Amino acid sequence: MELTFEIMHVFHLHNRGQFILARLLDDGLDFELKDSAELGGIPIYNYIDMPRLLDDNNEQRLDVFIFRPLKPMQEGSFAQGQRVELILPNK
Structure with missing residues (x-):
């Protein structure tokens, strides 16, 4: 299964x-994220989170997700506004 996402931001949290x-x-x-999922060709943890972002009506946005790469990415791997595919294995 493939899903299309738009990159909003890439950030690093200390530790x-x-x-x-x-x-x-x-x-x-x-x-559902499973082992060997990839976002834009980058392997990601089978971990996902939804930040508490509000829309203009003060309702939670259910279309925004946080992914974590398995290995550190090089700077510039993704750009804001870039469209990428989330590839989900058929396991």
Whole structure:
């Protein structure tokens, strides 16, 4: 399964690692991260989080997710606004 995301921000938390904030562009799709998932060709943990971001109506945004790469990425691996595919294995 492939889902399209838009990169919003890439950041590093001291002693926690790198994180990728991305917006799901495919409406209404549920998904589950599994081992060997990749975001834009970067292997990611089977960990996902949803930040508490609010829209203009003060409602939680359910289209924004945080991913964590398995290995440190090089600077510039992703750019804000870049569209990437989340590849989910068929396991």
